[in-house]
Amino acid sequence: MGTACKQIIADVLTETAPKDKDLVVLCSDSRGSGNMAPFYEKFPEQAIEVGIAEQDLVGISAGLASCGKHPYAISPASFLSTRSIEQIKVDVCYSKTNVKLIGISGGVSYGALGMSHHACQDIAMVSAIPNIRVYIPSDQYLTRFMMEELVKDNEAAYVRVSRNATEDVYTPETKFEFNKAVTVKEGTDVTIIAVGEFVSRAKKAAELLAEKGISCRVLDMYCVKPIDKEAVIKAAEETKHIVTVEEHSIIGGLGSMVSTITAENAPCKVKVLGLPDAELICGTQEEIFDHEGLTPEGIASAAESLL
Amino acid sequence: MDKKQLKAKANELRCDALEAIYRAQTGHIGGDFSVIDILTCLYNGVMNVSPEQVDDPDRDRFVLSKGHSVEAFYAVLADRGFFPMEEYINTFSQCGSKFIGHPNNELPGIEMNTGSLGHGLPVGVGMALAAKLDKRDYRVYVVIGDGELAEGSNWEAFQSAVHYGLDNLIAIVDRNGLQISGSTEDVMASGDVAAKLRVFGWDAIDVEDGNDMGQLLEAFEHCKERNGKPHAIIAHTVKGSGVSFIENKASWHHHVPNEEQYHAALKELKGQVE
Numbered sequence: 001m002g003t004a005c006k007q008i009i010a011d012v013l014t015e016t017a018p019k020d021k022d023l024v025v026l027c028s029d030s031r032g033s034g035n036m037a038p039f040y041e042k043f044p045e046q047a048i049e050v051g052i053a054e055q056d057l058v059g060i061s062a063g064l065a066s067c068g069k070h071p072y073a074i075s076p077a078s079f080l081s082t083r084s085i086e087q088i089k090v091d092v093c094y095s096k097t098n099v100k101l102i103g104i105s106g107g108v109s110y111g112a113l114g115m116s117h118h119a120c121q122d123i124a125m126v127s128a129i130p131n132i133r134v135y136i137p138s139d140q141y142l143t144r145f146m147m148e149e150l151v152k153d154n155e156a157a158y159v160r161v162s163r164n165a166t167e168d169v170y171t172p173e174t175k176f177e178f179n180k181a182v183t184v185k186e187g188t189d190v191t192i193i194a195v196g197e198f199v200s201r202a203k204k205a206a207e208l209l210a211e212k213g214i215s216c217r218v219l220d221m222y223c224v225k226p227i228d229k230e231a232v233i234k235a236a237e238e239t240k241h242i243v244t245v246e247e248h249s250i251i252g253g254l255g256s257m258v259s260t261i262t263a264e265n266a267p268c269k270v271k272v273l274g275l276p277d278a279e280l281i282c283g284t285q286e287e288i289f290d291h292e293g294l295t296p297e298g299i300a301s302a303a304e305s306l307l
Numbered sequence: 308m309d310k311k312q313l314k315a316k317a318n319e320l321r322c323d324a325l326e327a328i329y330r331a332q333t334g335h336i337g338g339d340f341s342v343i344d345i346l347t348c349l350y351n352g353v354m355n356v357s358p359e360q361v362d363d364p365d366r367d368r369f370v371l372s373k374g375h376s377v378e379a380f381y382a383v384l385a386d387r388g389f390f391p392m393e394e395y396i397n398t399f400s401q402c403g404s405k406f407i408g409h410p411n412n413e414l415p416g417i418e419m420n421t422g423s424l425g426h427g428l429p430v431g432v433g434m435a436l437a438a439k440l441d442k443r444d445y446r447v448y449v450v451i452g453d454g455e456l457a458e459g460s461n462w463e464a465f466q467s468a469v470h471y472g473l474d475n476l477i478a479i480v481d482r483n484g485l486q487i488s489g490s491t492e493d494v495m496a497s498g499d500v501a502a503k504l505r506v507f508g509w510d511a512i513d514v515e516d517g518n519d520m521g522q523l524l525e526a527f528e529h530c531k532e533r534n535g536k537p538h539a540i541i542a543h544t545v546k547g548s549g550v551s552f553i554e555n556k557a558s559w560h561h562h563v564p565n566e567e568q569y570h571a572a573l574k575e576l577k578g579q580v581e
């Protein structure tokens with residue numbers, strides 16, 4: 001079943017390191033969970049360990065970047081984002097340093113480990129800061145495309161991926177455009193805009209809707225910021241109904257951003273699906289999704305109820 | 308309880324934690340087994356806590372800053388009657404359980420939620436400060452991992468505890484020398500922790516064998532002194548202590564034993580209980 005996006009990130013960094021001697025990887029006792037241990041063996045001169053100190057991780061990365069290095073800070077999304085948010089705001093965004101923040105095990109990947117380990121506010125927090133882009137790729141092919149773009153540029157980005165393997169949504173032949181939503185499926189009655197883990201589920205929801213004669217468009221908004229505003233407006237105008245679904249609090253994430261765009265440009269019915277503004281139950285990622293009704297069936301029925 | 312009885316209890320509780328981990332197929336066995344002697348000692352004679360006093364304003368406070376060692380913590384609390392052991396072992400990490408994979412303060416006897424490292428000591432400073440403000444005699448115990456020491460928040464708290472003269476605060480460092488990626492000294496060296504803390508103004512002592520009940524009891528007794536200085540115990544423990552093939556291996560940080568390893572570990576631990 002698919003491949004973990006974090007492995008693809010490790011692969012791209014491993015391929016790029018010999019070509020870009022300024023590329024440096026930083027971990028905070030997280031090289032194992034980031035699939036980066038082989039990189040540390042292979043490129044000791046381009047691999048830095050900071051210990052369990054995520055604020056330091058981001059500050060050191062910013063310092064390296066200000067001296068011309070191309071740092072990739074890899075750490076669990078929960079600690080990398082919320083723990084280090086001021087370093088992200090001041091040292092990365094405000095000072096405009098080219099730091100790539102790779103948040104692994106995002107959302108509720110860590111399931112039963114509890115709220116301390118969940119990253120369900122990261123997109124809201126990081127996106128609200130200027131001078132940083134935010135990405136949540138859905139599968140291995142899109143992750144590779146996105147990483148190959150990011151290693152070429154000189155601006156900050158926060159990438160959030162899951163811990164587990166994600167089902168393939170695309171094929172090696174799929175053509176992507178950077179910072180443009182991917183149209184996973186065309187449709188005319190309703191649009192589901194999804195990110196990350198939920199793109200494959202949205203695709204299944206669209207199939208369930210098709211069985212009922214409902215034509216559902218599916219957009220993969222992996223570029224949460226800069227969000228593809230045109231694609232949102234087009235979906236609002238052409239399909240009149242939008243469902244958003246994300247592994248994030250329903251406050252301040254994809255749903256909030258899409259709702260702002262539609263409200264200002266093309267008012268239409270929007271249903272925001274995601275994690276509630278409440279403590280989550282103990283369980284695996286899958287169990288939490290099921291409990292919150294974030295299944296293909298649940299997404300399809302939310303879409304249907306808008307019509 | 309004398310030191311022999313305490314050790315036997317700790318080994319029984321290792322078996323319970325092991326069972327919970329094996330059933331749930333998740334947990335942090337290495338850190339559980341390095342810290343369980345410290346926890347057993349604290350909860351069976353050192354701290355003024357009991358299931359009857361969970362709301363007593365004069366109870367001692369405890370914070371497990373290295374919250375990933377929750378399997379040991381739940382076992383020690385269950386043994387003291389805070390909640391049923393069966394319920395813990397059977398539902399640990401299961402869907403809908405209160406026994407989540409880090410301390411959950413909706414359970415009786417757990418003061419604070421932890422899991423993100425580097426939070427326990429600042430919280431402990433707050434609790435110790437509250438005792439001073441309210442003129443209460445309780446003590447505050449915080450257990451910190453040695454890899455965890457890299458978090459800067461600890462060092463802010465090491466400073467504030469001295470500033471406020473919190474001699475009712477006892478920080479215990481589980482100095483097992485390992486973290487996830489390997490040896491603490493290779494990952495981010497913390498060196499002579501006691502010496503550093505003395506420079507900060509702490510009353511800091513090393514416990515040579517942090518899995519030895521006699522040495523631990525003595526250290527805790529020493530820390531009862533009210534001399535205007537916060538107390539630190541650097542407990543030199545063995546990660547995975549009690550099961551030979553788990554001991555001192557970074558890879559056992561959160562490795563789950565397979566069936567064969569599970570039975571071998573239980574056998575070894577039971578041999579030590581007798």
Ligand SMILES: Cc1ncc(C[n+]2csc(CCOP(=O)(O)OP(=O)(O)O)c2C)c(N)n1
Binds near residue numbers: 337338339373422
């Ligand atoms: C802020 C934060 N960063 C990272 C982690 C992930 N993590 C959990 S345990 C651990 C290693 C802890 O090592 P140490 O403090 O030495 O604990 P012990 O050896 O006693 O298990 C890490 C990095 C975390 N829980 N919190």
Ligand SMILES: [Mg+2]
Binds near residue numbers: 453454
């Ligand atoms: Mg350790």
